[in-house]
Amino acid sequence: MRHPQLSIIILLTAFLGGCSSTETVFHERFFALGTLIEVSIYGADPTLAARASEQLEQELLTMQSSWHAWQPGALASTNEQLAGMQPFTPDPSILPLLQEAGHLSQLSRGLFNPVIGKLVALWGFHDNPLPVGTLPDTDAIATLVAQAPATDDVSFTGTRLVNRNPAVSYDLGAFAKGYAIDRAIERLREFGIENAIVNAGGDLRAIGQHGDRSWRIGIRQPRQSGILASIEIDGDTSVFTSGDYERFFEVDGKRYHHIIDPRSGYPADQTISVTVVHDNATTADAAATALFVAGPEDWVEIARSMHIGLVMLIDANGVIHMNPAMQSRIRFEPDNTAEIRLSEPLS
Ligand code: ADP
Numbered sequence: 353m354r355h356p357q358l359s360i361i362i363l364l365t366a367f368l369g370g371c372s373s374t375e376t377v378f379h380e381r382f383f384a385l386g387t388l389i390e391v392s393i394y395g396a397d398p399t400l401a402a403r404a405s406e407q408l409e410q411e412l413l414t415m416q417s418s419w420h421a422w423q424p425g426a427l428a429s430t431n432e433q434l435a436g437m438q439p440f441t442p443d444p445s446i447l448p449l450l451q452e453a454g455h456l457s458q459l460s461r462g463l464f465n466p467v468i469g470k471l472v473a474l475w476g477f478h479d480n481p482l483p484v485g486t487l488p489d490t491d492a493i494a495t496l497v498a499q500a501p502a503t504d505d506v507s508f509t510g511t512r513l514v515n516r517n518p519a520v521s522y523d524l525g526a527f528a529k530g531y532a533i534d535r536a537i538e539r540l541r542e543f544g545i546e547n548a549i550v551n552a553g554g555d556l557r558a559i560g561q562h563g564d565r566s567w568r569i570g571i572r573q574p575r576q577s578g579i580l581a582s583i584e585i586d587g588d589t590s591v592f593t594s595g596d597y598e599r600f601f602e603v604d605g606k607r608y609h610h611i612i613d614p615r616s617g618y619p620a621d622q623t624i625s626v627t628v629v630h631d632n633a634t635t636a637d638a639a640a641t642a643l644f645v646a647g648p649e650d651w652v653e654i655a656r657s658m659h660i661g662l663v664m665l666i667d668a669n670g671v672i673h674m675n676p677a678m679q680s681r682i683r684f685e686p687d688n689t690a691e692i693r694l695s696e697p698l699s
């Protein structure tokens with residue numbers, strides 16, 4: 353299971369004093385998608401907010417089982433059928449998810465690669481940890497890398513799928529949370545709710561505002577407790593962080609974490625964390641993973657290709673990289689001493 357540490361904290365308390373006393377705030381917390389979900393709704397009738405939140409919980413639990421890569425459900429049976437290499441029609445509920453994953457993978461030039469489930473499993477991140485002190489078999493990694501599973505190995509003809517590469521196995525862990533949050537926000541809007549935050553283990557999307565204020569989101573230090581910086585958001589904004597501290601093990605003092613570079617088959621080791629700010633959560637989630645893999649040399653190119661406008665990347669040496677637009681939005685804590693390196697503008 354994932355590490356419970358949240359990479360992002362919502363600094364609401366700083367502003368709540370500024371809200372009018374008539375501002376209604378509704379909070380609910382529950383576990384879904386393998387993490388703690390916090391739904392916060394502002395300025396809505398409390399009964400309506402409770403009903404909406406209750407429905408979200410049910411829907412997120414359904415998504416969790418049908419999108420799970422290795423527990424029984426629609427995605428797991430899709431993977432079984434893909435392995436059979438015969439055309440088939442998957443559960444229609446997951447088709448849009450697979451198509452969106454393919455689209456984002458293309459934009460990321462394959463660095464966000466949602467069909468490397470076999471590699472992720474080889475590293476023990478499908479709840480199948482390796483014996484303590486051991487690494488996966490190097491030949492098995494090399495074989496999967498040589499087979500180069502890619503989303504365009506699967507073609508979609510109407511609702512039918514055809515797989516051309518036996519190494520393909522979907523693992524939507526890098527973007528399903530974003531996709532689920534987007535569906536959750538759509539559902540809240542259907543309930544007539546316009547001001548809300550859906551926070552899944554520190555990754556979130558906010559809509560509207562509370563009172564006449566924007567929200568300030570704190571970004572955690574990746575290697576110690578406390579906050580590194582904070583960013584003000586309002587309107588319709590998602591903030592997603594991918595970090596090497598979320599799930600990892602160590603062998604001989606080296607950290608092996610859950611974000612795999614599909615080109616090498618090993619955990620991407622040039623990055624500690626990436627925070628992406630974007631309007632929709634699906635793209636923000638996929639991009640945080642892709643830019644993590646791209647690392648300090650290539651993140652600008654991949655961010656442009658994915659149409660991302662606000663990025664902060666902390667590299668393996670602790671240097672903070674970001675684009676100028678991000679710098680103008682982010683406020684570092686006064687005790688931050690890390691070097692900050694600005695990129696060219698992203699657009
Ligand atoms: P988290 O889920 O901790 O927020 P990410 O969004 O970065 O982190 O997703 C990491 C998960 O995505 C891994 O646990 C694995 O299931 C899957 N994954 C690992 N590497 C990649 C990759 N390069 N592209 C797509 N999915 C990946």
Ligand code: MG
Nearest residue numbers: 526637638641
């Ligand atoms: Mg992600």
